[in-house]
Structures are given as C-alpha cells and as structure tokens.
Amino acid sequence: MxxxxxxxxxxxxxxxxxxxxxGAGAPAGKVGPLAPLDVHPRTSLTIVEQLxxxxxxxxxxxxxxxxxxFDNYLSSLDGARVYFTAGDIAVFEKxxxxxxxxxxRGDLRPGFEIFNRYQExxxxxxxxxxxxxxxxxxxxxxxxDDGIELDRSEAPWLAEGKEVNAIWRxxxxxxxxNLRLNGKENAEIQELLTKxxxxxxxxxxxxxxxxxxxxxxxxxxxAYDPHTRYFSPRTSQNFNINMSLSLQGIGAVLRSxxxxxxxxxxxxxxxAAKTGRxxxxxxxxxxxxxxxxxxxxxxxxxLDDVVELIRGPKGSTVRLEIVPDESKEQIAKVVQITRNTxxxxxxxxxxxxxxxxxxxRAHRLGIIEIPTFYVDLKAAKDGDSHYRSTATDVxxxxxxxxxxxxxxxxxxxxxxxxxSLQEADKLTGLFIPSGPTVQVKAxxxxxxxxxxxxxxVAWDGPLAVLVNRLSASASEIFAGAIQxxxxxxxxxxxxxxxxxxxxxxxxxxxxxxxxxxxxxxVSGQSTQHRGVLPDIEFPDLYGTEHIGESTLxxxxxxxxxxxxxxxxxxxxxxxxxxxxxxxxxxVAENPDFVYxxxxxxxxxxxxxxKWLSLNEEERRRQKAEEDxxxxxxxxxxxxxxxxPPLESLDDLQAEDELVGxxxxxxxxxxxxxxxxxxxxxxxxxxxxxxxMLDPPALENPNVQDIANPATAEAAD
Numbered sequence: 001m002x003x004x005x006x007x008x009x010x011x012x013x014x015x016x017x018x019x020x021x022x023g024a025g026a027p028a029g030k031v032g033p034l035a036p037l038d039v040h041p042r043t044s045l046t047i048v049e050q051l052x053x054x055x056x057x058x059x060x061x062x063x064x065x066x067x068x069x070f071d072n073y074l075s076s077l078d079g080a081r082v083y084f085t086a087g088d089i090a091v092f093e094k095x096x097x098x099x100x101x102x103x104x105r106g107d108l109r110p111g112f113e114i115f116n117r118y119q120e121x122x123x124x125x126x127x128x129x130x131x132x133x134x135x136x137x138x139x140x141x142x143x144x145d146d147g148i149e150l151d152r153s154e155a156p157w158l159a160e161g162k163e164v165n166a167i168w169r170x171x172x173x174x175x176x177x178n179l180r181l182n183g184k185e186n187a188e189i190q191e192l193l194t195k196x197x198x199x200x201x202x203x204x205x206x207x208x209x210x211x212x213x214x215x216x217x218x219x220x221x222x223a224y225d226p227h228t229r230y231f232s233p234r235t236s237q238n239f240n241i242n243m244s245l246s247l248q249g250i251g252a253v254l255r256s257x258x259x260x261x262x263x264x265x266x267x268x269x270x271x272a273a274k275t276g277r278x279x280x281x282x283x284x285x286x287x288x289x290x291x292x293x294x295x296x297x298x299x300x301x302x303l304d305d306v307v308e309l310i311r312g313p314k315g316s317t318v319r320l321e322i323v324p325d326e327s328k329e330q331i332a333k334v335v336q337i338t339r340n341t342x343x344x345x346x347x348x349x350x351x352x353x354x355x356x357x358x359x360x361r362a363h364r365l366g367i368i369e370i371p372t373f374y375v376d377l378k379a380a381k382d383g384d385s386h387y388r389s390t391a392t393d394v395x396x397x398x399x400x401x402x403x404x405x406x407x408x409x410x411x412x413x414x415x416x417x418x419x420s421l422q423e424a425d426k427l428t429g430l431f432i433p434s435g436p437t438v439q440v441k442a443x444x445x446x447x448x449x450x451x452x453x454x455x456x457v458a459w460d461g462p463l464a465v466l467v468n469r470l471s472a473s474a475s476e477i478f479a480g481a482i483q484x485x486x487x488x489x490x491x492x493x494x495x496x497x498x499x500x501x502x503x504x505x506x507x508x509x510x511x512x513x514x515x516x517x518x519x520x521x522v523s524g525q526s527t528q529h530r531g532v533l534p535d536i537e538f539p540d541l542y543g544t545e546h547i548g549e550s551t552l553x554x555x556x557x558x559x560x561x562x563x564x565x566x567x568x569x570x571x572x573x574x575x576x577x578x579x580x581x582x583x584x585x586x587v588a589e590n591p592d593f594v595y596x597x598x599x600x601x602x603x604x605x606x607x608x609x610k611w612l613s614l615n616e617e618e619r620r621r622q623k624a625e626e627d628x629x630x631x632x633x634x635x636x637x638x639x640x641x642x643x644p645p646l647e648s649l650d651d652l653q654a655e656d657e658l659v660g661x662x663x664x665x666x667x668x669x670x671x672x673x674x675x676x677x678x679x680x681x682x683x684x685x686x687x688x689x690x691x692m693l694d695p696p697a698l699e700n701p702n703v704q705d706i707a708n709p710a711t712a713e714a715a716d
Contacts (some may be wrong), residue, residue: 082171125168352667373420522566529550
C-alpha cells in the first residue's frame with residue numbers, strides 16, 4: 001500500500017454546513033432588501049431558549065457573547081475580507097454589544113441590515129468582475145512581479161474605491177492564471193469565467209430571507225460550539241438524507257467554505273472512498289454527468305444545488321473536478337465515481353492475517369479492521385437475535401482468528417469516524433473482564449457511566465489499537481478505554497478530538513442540532529479537542545493544523561471530571577521506552593517511513609506559504625520544481641523497494657487509480673499496519689522478558705520513573 005496525497009477513507013463525524021453560496025444563471029440587476037419572514041422571530045426565540053436550557057455549556061447571552069456572534073457573522077459572510085469595506089464595518093460596530101438584547105426580543109433587523117449590505121457589495125463585486133472580463137483576459141500581464149495574499153482573514157478591511165478594485169482585479173487575475181496553468185486557452189477561460197460570474201450574480205439576485213436567517217442563526221449557534229447548527233427546512237432534508245445509509249450517491253459529506261464546496265467526510269466503503277483519490281478538505285470545482293458529459297463549473301454555487309448535481313441514481317456515473325486542499329497551485333484532477341447505495345455489509349468489520357518473521361519463526365497476528373461503529377437497528381427492533389453489529393461481528397472474527405492460532409491482535413480504527421456509542425461500549429467489553437467503559441455527561445447532570453458487566457472476554461492476549469487523525473468519536477472512546485485500562489498499546493497519530501454529543505431538536509421551521517453532552521474516558525479525561533494521544537506515534541499526513549476538532553473555530557476545550565471506579569488490567573508504561581526505542585531504530589531507514597516523514601515535512605512547509613505569485617513563469621517554475629521533487633521522492637521509494645522508477649507523475653496517477661479500484665489490500669503491503677505489528681511483537685517480547693526477571697530486577701530506576709503517572713503525562 002502506497003501513501004498518496006490523494007488516498008484516504010472515512011473520517012470524523014461532522015455537520016452539514018449550509019452557508020450561502022451562489023450558483024446557476026444569467027443577468028445583472030439590483031437586489032432588493034430582504035426582511036425576516038413572519039415565522040423567523042419565533043424560530044430565533046426558540047433557538048435562544050434551547051441554547052439557554054439544553055446546550056452543554058452554561059453560557060450567558062450577554063455583551064461578550066454578542067461580540068462573538070457579531071464576529072462570527074462577519075466571518076461567515078466575508079471571511080476573506082473582500083466584500084465589506086472599512087466604512088461598512090464602522091457602521092456595523094453599533095451592533096457589536098447589542099445583538100444579545102435583540103435576539104432575546106426576537107428582533108432580527110440588525111442581522112438582516114448587515115446581510116443586505118453584504119448583498120449590495122456582492123452584486124457590486126460581481127458586476128465589476130464581469131466588466132473587467134469584457135475587456136478580455138488577454139489584458140493581464142503575467143510577467144509582472146505580482147502576487148496575492150492567500151489568507152486575508154486577519155487583514156485590515158478594505159478602503160472604498162481603488163483598494164477594493166485592486167484586490168478584485170488580483171482575484172480575477174489569479175482565477176485566469178489558475179485556468180491557464182490547467183491548460184485552458186484564453187477564449188475558453190473568458191467563456192468559463194464569464195459564465196461563472198453571471199451564474200453567481202443570478203443566484204445572488206435569487207437569495208431569499210431563509211438564506212439570511214440561516215446564516216445569522218448559525219453565527220449565533222457557533223458562539224456556543226461549531227457542531228451546534230440551525231438547519232432550514234431544505235438543509236434539514238439534505239442532512240437527514242446524508243445521515244441515511246440508503247443514500248444513492250457518492251457517500252460524502254460536503255460543506256460550503258467561502259466560494260467552494262469542500263469534502264468534510266467520506267462514508268466508509270462508499271463510492272467516493274473506494275476511488276482512493278478523494279480526501280477530506282478537497283475542494284470540488286466542477287461536476288460532470290456520465291463519462292463524457294461536460295464539466296459544469298460549481299465555484300460559488302449554493303451547497304444544496306451542488307449536492308443535487310452530484311446526487312443521482314444507483315449505477316450512474318458522476319465526474320468531479322477536484323483541487324486538493326494542500327495544492328497552492330490550484331492544479332485540478334478529475335475523479336470518476338459510480339453512484340451506489342452504501343451497504344451495511346461493506347461497512348462491516350473484517351479480519352485479516354499478518355505474518356511477521358522474528359527470532360527464527362513466523363508470528364501470526366490477527367488484524368480486525370473496523371470502518372465504523374454500526375448496528376442494524378431495524379433487525380434488532382424486529383427481534384432478530386442474529387442482527388449485525390460491530391461488537392457481535394468482532395467477537396465472531398476473534399473466534400475465527402483464535403482458531404487460526406494468532407499470537408496477538410491489532411484493531412485497526414484508522415479513518416473510523418465513529419457511530420454507535422453502545423457499540424463502542426460493547427466492543428470495549430470484549431477486551432476487559434468488567435468495569436466502566438465511558439462516561440457521558442449531559443448539561444447540568446451527573447455523568448452517566450456505561451459499564452461492561454460481562455466477565456467473559458473475547459480476547460485476553462496481546463493487543464494493539466491503530467488510529468490516525470481521522471479516528472473520531474466512538475473510535476476515541478474505545479482507544480481511550482484500552483489506554484486507560486492499560487489493556488494494550490495505542491499506536492498511530494493523535495485522533496480527531498471530537499468528544500461531544502449532538503441531538504436533533506425539531507423547530508417550528510427546520511431543526512436545531514445542539515451539543516447536549518460530552519464523552520469522558522474512564523480516567524475522567526475528555527477526548528474533546530485533544531483527542532487520544534498514541535503511546536507510539538507515527539507520521540501524520542493529515543496534519544493537526546488542517547483536520548481535527550482543534551482546527552474548528554469555537555471548539556469546546558479539553559477538560560476532565562472525576563474518574564470512574566476502575567482497575568487497570570495491566571501496565572504497559574514500563575514497556576514504552578523499550579517500544580519507542582525499537583520503533584525508532586526500525587523506521588529510521590525504513591523506506592516507507594522515510595517517505596512519510598519527508599512528505600509530511602514538505603506538506604507542512606508548503607502550508608506555511610501565505611503568498612501566491614501571479615507571475616506565470618514563476619508559477620510554472622514552482623510547479624515544475626514541485627513535480628520533480630515529488631517524482632524523485634516516489635522513485636526513491638520505488639528503488640528502495642526494488643521496483644522500477646516512474647517516467648512521470650502521469651504514471652503515478654494511473655497507478656493511484658488502479659490502487660483505488662482494489663478493495664482488498666494485503667496487510668503486508670500496508671507499512672503502518674506492518675509496523676504496528678512489529679510494535680506488538682516488541683510488547684509481547686518485553687512481557688516475556690519481564691516474566692523471566694527476578695523481582696529485584698524490576699526495581700530499575702528507569703522503569704520506576706517511566707511508570708510514574710506524572711512523568712508519563714509530562715512526556716505526552
């Protein structure tokens with residue numbers, strides 16, 4: 001298994017975010033002011049009361065919260081600070097500390113006033129772009145030493161007139177250059193961008209009061225946490241469809257960010273995940289129907305309109321033009337997906353066998369891959385005693401592996417975004433004799449402790465749990481419990497850090513998804529924000545700066561409560577220095593881990609770039625340099641593994657497509673899994689050495705030191 005920037009699978013539980021974007025259309029015109037619908041004030045008052053009484057946080061709706069709502073609203077409307085002017089913001093400042101009082105009265109006029117000014121500015125900017133485009137894209141001089149700021153979220157607000165026009169000319173010039181770098185000629189660029197901005201202008205003129213209310217309401221809910229959201233009637237329907245495994249589509253959760261539709265989460269075993277070429281944070285810039293249908297530019301479209309374009313009948317084909325999030329060059333790729341229904345069987349746990357040579361003999365390690373925490377609720381409700389669920393399937397798989405004579409077991413939770421809390425509880429119970437598994441604390445209530453009361457265990461042998469940044473929620477509950485009980489080693493990278501529980505509340509219009517509780521480990525530590533820190537850390541291609549709870553604005557902080565009454569089953573703490581040392585020695589020259597570390601460092605370096613050149617020669621030079629670096633890296637890995645080198649990155653893309661079509665990867669071809677197995681063998685060997693030692697030998701001061709909880713915490 002190779003590591004590619006384009007390869008991933010399922011990820012974290014995330015919300016459907018329906019922010020205003022613009023889509024399909026034609027002519028210019030003036031937009032009239034919008035006003036709240038009669039039902040909106042009552043809906044907003046209900047949201048205020050729900051957050052006041054049922055949100056996990058006890059947060060007062062006061063002047064500081066009003067200031068948060070104000071900043072959230074400006075950010076949701078104009079996060080890049082290119083629409084509003086400094087003069088607009090000066091006018092709006094009168095509302096900074098009064099939105100709380102207005103919301104308590106159901107007075108939505110401040111929110112609509114700000115939104116209507118945004119609409120005016122949006123129409124002005126789009127009309128300016130169309131006027132500039134009418135002069136022809138050939139007027140742009142790409143030989144100048146010019147550039148554009150990539151992140152303006154902290155930049156000063158623009159002054160009226162020349163400064164506004166200058167920044168928008170640069171944005172247009174950047175759009176033209178991106179298309180030139182993707183091989184398009186001037187005439188095609190002129191036509192595509194003219195159509196794009198006309199479409200966005202038409203959509204802007206069709207904006208409704210519900211759009212304004214939704215944005216304003218969510219600026220308010222976001223002041224509590226990023227997972228609390230208001231869903232309008234239309235976005236409620238899309239959210240409910242998306243949560244259903246019967247969705248006939250590509251199996252992806254999407255959201256709107258600025259002008260783009262981006263991927264939030266891939267459904268395990270879904271059509272998009274199976275391609276191996278789409279990952280969270282990728283941006284969709286166009287959509288085509290069938291194998292040869294024209295690609296329709298969707299930059300600036302409304303999220304629900306993009307979803308409608310992507311969704312389709314089972315067996316049909318859709319093509320997505322994708323720009324990877326880490327690509328500063330905006331170089332696109334087209335991914336073809338066959339729409340299908342996501343089946344429970346494809347998301348079920350699977351077993352594999354990994355054989356590793358050590359000490360002159362072959363060691364057999366069982367691998368259990370769990371894509372999600374699932375349960376067939378209908379079958380369970382109907383009284384079917386053989387209904388499918390994560391815990392029952394894993395218990396059966398462990399029996400089968402035990403019959404094959406395994407020496408240890410690896411539970412693979414990479415890319416597992418969570419699922420059923422009850423199944424996480426039951427799965428933990430398969431590995432501990434009895435005791436608490438997780439604590440769930442609702443707002444203003446004492447924690448509810450989930451417990452395993454069954455003394456029987458399915459596996460009491462050596463255990464490792466493999467996680468990554470996309471392991472979230474229920475995955476973190478299980479990994480955290482195994483770590484707290486010292487039942488096994490947690491290996492991989494820091495997990496996602498989603499330790500909150502949401503519930504849906506019907507409203508008189510739409511529904512509210514509200515954070516009502518938090519998960520806590522049996523040790524009392526939250527998984528929120530911090531995630532589960534592995535005992536043995538692997539390189540992380542995803543990066544904590546771009547994916548994870550800690551990257552979300554307003555994410556609730558890490559905290560802890562009283563631990564539950566539990567007894568550690570074992571103590572692997574004394575073994576950790578030994579395991580880490582052996583791991584470091586193995587991966588120092590391991591070709592796959594050298595590749596991973598190098599790629600991770602390069603991504604981190606590229607992500608620090610805050611400036612994008614608008615000089616065509618410089619951009620082509622940068623792209624050629626990046627392509628050459630990537631090809632050299634790929635070929636260094638191939639040569640180290642005895643494989644023939646590639647001639648070009650086109651060969652790499654073709655190979656990636658073949659890898660994406662493979663549904664059953666040999667665990668011996670997965671470097672992360674192989675190294676997890678090696679760490680598990682180290683743990684087994686360490687346990688045997690300790691068992692052979694005389695008691696006085698265990699008084700080694702180094703062992704005592706690493707076993708000290710305070711020392712261990714400081715090391716983390």
